[in-house]
Amino acid sequence: MKLTGRVHLYGANVDTDAIIPARYLNTSDPVELAKHCMESTDLGFGARVRPGDFIVATTNFGCGSSREHAPVAIKACGVAAVIAGSFARIFYRNAINIGLPILECVPAAQESQPGDTLEVDLASGEIINITRGRTYRAQPYPEFMLELVQAGGLVEYTKRRLAAQQHAVSDSKRV
Amino acid sequence: MVMTLAEKILAAHCNQRHVAPGQLVNVPVDIVLANDITAPLAIKEFRRLGVDRVFDPTRVVLVADHFAPAKDIPSAEQIKMMRDFARAHSTLFYDGGDGIEHVLLPEQGLVVPGDVVIGADSHTCTYGALGAFATGMGSTDIACAMATGDIWMRVPPSIKLVYRGKLRHWVGGKDLILHTIGRIGVDGALYAAMEFTGEAIETLSMEGRFTMANMAIEAGAKAGLFAVDRTALAYVKGRAKRAYVIHSPDADARYETVEDFDAAAIEPQVSLPHLPSNSVPVSQARGMPIDQVVIGSCTNGRLEDLEVAAKLMGGRRVDSKIRCIVIPGSRQVYLQAMEKGLLRTFVEAGAAVSTPTCGPCLGGYMGVLAEGERCLSTTNRNFVGRMGSPKSEVCLAGPAVAAASAVLGRIASPEELEA
Numbered sequence: 001m002k003l004t005g006r007v008h009l010y011g012a013n014v015d016t017d018a019i020i021p022a023r024y025l026n027t028s029d030p031v032e033l034a035k036h037c038m039e040s041t042d043l044g045f046g047a048r049v050r051p052g053d054f055i056v057a058t059t060n061f062g063c064g065s066s067r068e069h070a071p072v073a074i075k076a077c078g079v080a081a082v083i084a085g086s087f088a089r090i091f092y093r094n095a096i097n098i099g100l101p102i103l104e105c106v107p108a109a110q111e112s113q114p115g116d117t118l119e120v121d122l123a124s125g126e127i128i129n130i131t132r133g134r135t136y137r138a139q140p141y142p143e144f145m146l147e148l149v150q151a152g153g154l155v156e157y158t159k160r161r162l163a164a165q166q167h168a169v170s171d172s173k174r175v
Numbered sequence: 176m177v178m179t180l181a182e183k184i185l186a187a188h189c190n191q192r193h194v195a196p197g198q199l200v201n202v203p204v205d206i207v208l209a210n211d212i213t214a215p216l217a218i219k220e221f222r223r224l225g226v227d228r229v230f231d232p233t234r235v236v237l238v239a240d241h242f243a244p245a246k247d248i249p250s251a252e253q254i255k256m257m258r259d260f261a262r263a264h265s266t267l268f269y270d271g272g273d274g275i276e277h278v279l280l281p282e283q284g285l286v287v288p289g290d291v292v293i294g295a296d297s298h299t300c301t302y303g304a305l306g307a308f309a310t311g312m313g314s315t316d317i318a319c320a321m322a323t324g325d326i327w328m329r330v331p332p333s334i335k336l337v338y339r340g341k342l343r344h345w346v347g348g349k350d351l352i353l354h355t356i357g358r359i360g361v362d363g364a365l366y367a368a369m370e371f372t373g374e375a376i377e378t379l380s381m382e383g384r385f386t387m388a389n390m391a392i393e394a395g396a397k398a399g400l401f402a403v404d405r406t407a408l409a410y411v412k413g414r415a416k417r418a419y420v421i422h423s424p425d426a427d428a429r430y431e432t433v434e435d436f437d438a439a440a441i442e443p444q445v446s447l448p449h450l451p452s453n454s455v456p457v458s459q460a461r462g463m464p465i466d467q468v469v470i471g472s473c474t475n476g477r478l479e480d481l482e483v484a485a486k487l488m489g490g491r492r493v494d495s496k497i498r499c500i501v502i503p504g505s506r507q508v509y510l511q512a513m514e515k516g517l518l519r520t521f522v523e524a525g526a527a528v529s530t531p532t533c534g535p536c537l538g539g540y541m542g543v544l545a546e547g548e549r550c551l552s553t554t555n556r557n558f559v560g561r562m563g564s565p566k567s568e569v570c571l572a573g574p575a576v577a578a579a580s581a582v583l584g585r586i587a588s589p590e591e592l593e594a
Binding site: 155 | 295
């Protein structure tokens with residue numbers, strides 16, 4: 001699937017308090033969370049962001065708390081994917097689990113400018129900066145991550161696992 | 176094959192003789208944890224799984240501590256959802272005032288050496304102090320683990336941190352970890368397991384070790400571990416609710432990197448806004464004006480932390496320009512602090528003493544900052560807007576610097592009160 005959108009550019013260590021301040025965590029409603037996405041450090045983000053846009057950042061994106069509300073808020077803003085040089089560990093898992101596409105690509109993150117138009121192919125990991133005429137390739141997902149994504153996220157993957165176990169149990173009873 | 180402490184624990188859980196960094200493993204877990212912010216999302220995802228029970232109700236722990244006792248109606252609804260779920264599934268549940276999760280679980284003997292613990296809270300890594308492999312995850316991972324009792328993870332590479340020499344007076348676990356993050360950076364241990372060792376660690380109290388393991392996440396680490404020794408065994412004795420296994424790293428285990436510290440040269444530290452890695456010796460931060468001091472949290476809300484603070488605040492007054500909030504980390508800490516007269520010391524000094532809660536650490540309540548205010552706090556994060564207004568500031572320090580600063584009304588070294 002190819003996605004086209006504009007760049008919202010950030011630097012290093014964008015933390016989860018910046019993505020969604022804790023004072024709004026008395027709800028887990030994605031629409032409510034989206035209203036406050038990035039507001040502590042980039043007050044204009046909510047007004048600027050359009051469905052299909054990309055968040056691009058340098059290193060350690062999503063550091064800090066384990067709040068899944070962070071990728072939920074980004075996704076609910078309509079952001080199509082986050083592209084960063086590196087991601088904090090828990091954010092990476094959370095984004096995969098809730099179905100927010102994320103791509104690791106150092107040069108794409110370094111060379112993008114705010115407002116650039118990118119075309120991203122999630123399947124191949126190809127990132128084209130249309131504004132600058134540059135093409136990049138993101139780190140491919142680890143194989144297991146790809147399985148999770150293809151299964152439709154961790155919940156669907158686990159459902160299948162549980163069903164298979166159930167199956168195995170009832171088979172062994174029959175024997 | 177030689178293994179690090181993290182590798183030993185994971186291998187034992189996976190029934191494998193050996194695991195190596197990068198290997199993908201499905202790990203049975205001993206405890207699955209969530210709090211009042213992360214549990215509601217986990218419960219929603221758990222329901223989507225279509226299962227009717229948790230894998231083991233005695234191993235699922237839900238703690239209302241972040242916005243509890245409830246700070247507003249939406250928070251009360253979240254806590255109620257959690258309580259109802261806990262009752263329906265007979266899981267363990269701790270309500271507002273019982274304690275902060277990472278103070279509570281070790282204290283109650285729910286986490287024991289050799290465990291694998293996952294929690295929907297990034298500071299779950301605290302339990303590494305007990306020789307457990309403990310790591311933070313999001314609500315969906317936790318929801319699935321509540322159903323299956325296991326979790327996939329990649330075996331992390333290990334980083335060894337060696338602290339040589341003896342600690343100076345007033346220097347504790349908080350100072351060591353702030354100094355460490357200052358050196359390696361907030362992503363200096365990204366995806367890795369930190370293994371803390373050395374002479375200064377051997378003589379460090381359990382409280383100091385919990386503090387250090389707690390902040391492993393602030394260096395991006397997946398876990399922060401200590402080998403079990405006499406200090407850890409003495410702590411576990413009389414608390415452990417289950418049998419435990421002691422794993423030790425092999426002497427010639429392979430580490431991605433080894434960081435060496437001259438612990439005797441480390442001064443009390445202060446991390447300046449807005450990253451934990453902005454740590455400097457307190458002598459360089461001395462004199463900075465502050466409006467509030469917070470002493471507490473999953474990082475520094477244990478009895479020893481309050482004892483250190485009380486030693487400096489006893490017979491003195493909190494400076495009239497600032498407010499000081501003291502939050503014991505659990506009901507047991509609260510009671511012990513009461514019996515030892517520490518709470519009286521704090522109240523007489525002019526501090527506000529609160530029931531256990533995460534409260535101000537994440538800008539929830541009980542000490543939220545206004546625009547332009549600066550807080551010196553024994554908590555773990557000083558990100559923009561962490562404790563309130565996006566135009567407020569947080570500096571991090573240990574309880575000694577916090578108490579001295581409360582008395583002197585500005586960032587201060589504890590030594591200034593001894594002069």
